[in-house]
Amino acid sequence: MDVQYFFELFLSGLTRGSIYALIAIGYTMVYGIIELINFAHGEIYMIGAFTGLIVAGILGTMGFPLPAILVLAVLVSMIYCAGYGYTIEKIAYKPLRQAGRLSPLISAIGMSLFLQNYVILVQTSDFVPFPSLIPEFAFLEPIAHIFASSDFLIVVVSAVLMAGLTLFIKYTKMGKAMRATAQNRKMAMLLGVDADRVISVTFIIGSALAAVGGVLIASHVGMVNFAVGFLAGIKAFTAAVLGGIGSLPGAMLGGLFLGLSESFGAGYISSDYEDVFAFSLLVIFLIFRPSGIMGKAKVEKV
Amino acid sequence: MKGKISSFVVAGGKQIELVVQDDQCKPELATNAATKLVSDGAKVVIGHICSGATKAALPIYTEAKVMVISPSATNPELTQSGQYPTFFRTIASDDAQAKLGVDFAIGKLGAKKIAVLHDKGDYGKGYAEFAKKFIEEGGKAQIVLFEGITPGAVDYSAVVQKIRQSGADTVMFGGYHPEASKLVSQIKKKRIEVHFISDDGVKDDTFIKVAGKDAEGVYASGPKDVSGLALNKQAIEAHKAMFGTDPGAFFDSAYAAMLAAVNAVAKAGSTDFDAMAKVMRSEKVDTPVGTIKFDARGDAEGVGFSMYRVQNGKYVEMK
Numbered sequence: 091m092d093v094q095y096f097f098e099l100f101l102s103g104l105t106r107g108s109i110y111a112l113i114a115i116g117y118t119m120v121y122g123i124i125e126l127i128n129f130a131h132g133e134i135y136m137i138g139a140f141t142g143l144i145v146a147g148i149l150g151t152m153g154f155p156l157p158a159i160l161v162l163a164v165l166v167s168m169i170y171c172a173g174y175g176y177t178i179e180k181i182a183y184k185p186l187r188q189a190g191r192l193s194p195l196i197s198a199i200g201m202s203l204f205l206q207n208y209v210i211l212v213q214t215s216d217f218v219p220f221p222s223l224i225p226e227f228a229f230l231e232p233i234a235h236i237f238a239s240s241d242f243l244i245v246v247v248s249a250v251l252m253a254g255l256t257l258f259i260k261y262t263k264m265g266k267a268m269r270a271t272a273q274n275r276k277m278a279m280l281l282g283v284d285a286d287r288v289i290s291v292t293f294i295i296g297s298a299l300a301a302v303g304g305v306l307i308a309s310h311v312g313m314v315n316f317a318v319g320f321l322a323g324i325k326a327f328t329a330a331v332l333g334g335i336g337s338l339p340g341a342m343l344g345g346l347f348l349g350l351s352e353s354f355g356a357g358y359i360s361s362d363y364e365d366v367f368a369f370s371l372l373v374i375f376l377i378f379r380p381s382g383i384m385g386k387a388k389v390e391k392v
Numbered sequence: 393m394k395g396k397i398s399s400f401v402v403a404g405g406k407q408i409e410l411v412v413q414d415d416q417c418k419p420e421l422a423t424n425a426a427t428k429l430v431s432d433g434a435k436v437v438i439g440h441i442c443s444g445a446t447k448a449a450l451p452i453y454t455e456a457k458v459m460v461i462s463p464s465a466t467n468p469e470l471t472q473s474g475q476y477p478t479f480f481r482t483i484a485s486d487d488a489q490a491k492l493g494v495d496f497a498i499g500k501l502g503a504k505k506i507a508v509l510h511d512k513g514d515y516g517k518g519y520a521e522f523a524k525k526f527i528e529e530g531g532k533a534q535i536v537l538f539e540g541i542t543p544g545a546v547d548y549s550a551v552v553q554k555i556r557q558s559g560a561d562t563v564m565f566g567g568y569h570p571e572a573s574k575l576v577s578q579i580k581k582k583r584i585e586v587h588f589i590s591d592d593g594v595k596d597d598t599f600i601k602v603a604g605k606d607a608e609g610v611y612a613s614g615p616k617d618v619s620g621l622a623l624n625k626q627a628i629e630a631h632k633a634m635f636g637t638d639p640g641a642f643f644d645s646a647y648a649a650m651l652a653a654v655n656a657v658a659k660a661g662s663t664d665f666d667a668m669a670k671v672m673r674s675e676k677v678d679t680p681v682g683t684i685k686f687d688a689r690g691d692a693e694g695v696g697f698s699m700y701r702v703q704n705g706k707y708v709e710m711k
Contacts, residue, residue: 099553235583241549315570320544361550361554362540
């Protein structure tokens with residue numbers, strides 16, 4: 091077996107997996123707390139990319155240096171998307187919180203379609219070029235042909251964000267409140283946790299992370315379009331389910347697992363079956379372990 | 393239109409009588425129309441329009457030795473199967489782009505190892521499969537990779553690594569520009585030196601806009617630009633003057649078919665099929681789609697696609 095080829099596929103799988111993981115966190119956090127699959131999450135990612143594009147365009151004409159543009163574009167789109175996430179929850183999910191499980195799900199699908207069409211109307215339905223905002227790191231030059239600066243940045247940023255989020259959930263007061271709400275919302279509320287606030291924060295964090303993913307990936311592939319969120323969202327959702335939906339480390343592991351298996355599947359078998367491969371794995375996995383890699387077997391709450 | 397007959401006089405002193413039939417693009421009606429035309433004594437048929445209907449009607453014309461010139465039936469088999477010796481067409485067949493791409497890659501770029509990719513769609517996969525067939529038949533280059541990619545996937549780096557691994561010197565891609573621009577920029581990013589050749593789905597200005605400087609040097613085939621030809625302008629003006637509207641689809645190629653047929657009758661001096669076919673295959677005719685003549689199988693030479701190359705942010709036709 092060709093070791094270098096294996097390594098190349100591993101790195102491309104790692105990049106892909108980090109992208110999935112970053113988006114999957116949004117799905118898994120929301121599901122963990124209100125048991126809703128937020129189908130509009132992929133669209134938040136797409137809006138993040140568009141916001142990044144607009145910010146980068148404005149700053150570019152003002153003559154900002156590249157690293158500053160990247161950082162600012164990411165920050166602005168995080169804030170902007172956090173606002174979207176917060177608003178979507180208030181408009182589309184909160185009024186339906188007592189309405190059983192299907193209504194918010196339909197509402198989420200509606201939100202997803204709404205956001206896509208909204209972007210078509212106010213932006214464009216065309217593919218739009220995205221400037222390469224990620225600088226070429228000199229130290230990566232020797233291996234740039236297998237692991238480019240953008241791959242590196244995506245992996246590192248994802249790792250840092252996930253580590254930060256884990257610490258946040260583990261050690262802060264809000265993190266504790268989130269875990270409590272996830273375990274038992276009613277009990278948490280009785281003990282003085284403001285569940286509405288926790289839910290809002292969850293949407294804000296998830297959306298901000300998706301925005302980071304959106305900007306970095308758009309810069310990595312060099313284009314953006316109103317539909318990019320769909321497939322990315324579906325894959326990230328798969329990653330979240332694979333890892334055990336509701337579990338944070340599960341989303342990360344699931345993302346990496348999915349990215350690597352797609353990369354190796356495409357590399358050693360055929361990219362014709364890339365999606366088939368990913369979803370077959372999911373099916374097989376869920377037959378033997380329905381709760382996913384890190385998921386806990388669910389005890390029905392009575 | 394059925395049964396409407398008119399007549400006019402052409403060069404060579406021959407009277408031409410028009411017999412019009414409508415097959416509604418339906419194979420079952422096409423055979424009726426063909427039988428009717430043959431029994432009415434038609435010697436040359438301009439049509440049929442759809443490939444399926446044409447295919448159904450052709451055995452009848454072959455049997456009766458009636459010359460058929462279609463302006464629009466693009467199915468490759470119609471000429472390539474050799475089953476329909478009386479068939480000609482003034483439009484390029486569906487595999488023409490793949491043939492052009494392969495000939496260009498091997499002949500002009502000296503490709504030895506070709507990676508063929510497609511987007512799994514009808515159009516892209518069709519292009520890729522024809523390209524594969526032509527490369528294999530030519531025997532001068534080798535296919536080192538044949539794969540479908542997923543449209544809209546977040547990235548293609550695994551496939552791009554596979555291209556490197558395959559040692560390809562040329563990539564041929566069947567599909568549309570969104571995937572093509574992702575592929576070319578990732579190929580550049582991974583520092584792989586290959587020629588990139590694609591089809592009409594990529595010969596789109598959006599491709600250049602999106603891929604930016606990565607688009608430089610990319611080859612894509614597209615229809616020949618005939619709008620500048622004097623005869624083309626003249627034909628369109630004549631149509632507007634007579635009918636008061638812009639001509640519809642296939643006008644250029646139908647006009648060309650008519651001119652080729654009239655020329656064949658005039659030069660052959662008879663409506664005998666063999667005599668007309670000899671003229672069709674040897675004499676060049678000026679038409680609104682360019683100066684054309686027909687090859688042994690009935691495809692028009694000089695009709696169809698050109699190779700374009702991205703130079704300084706524009707597609708430039710390769711002469």
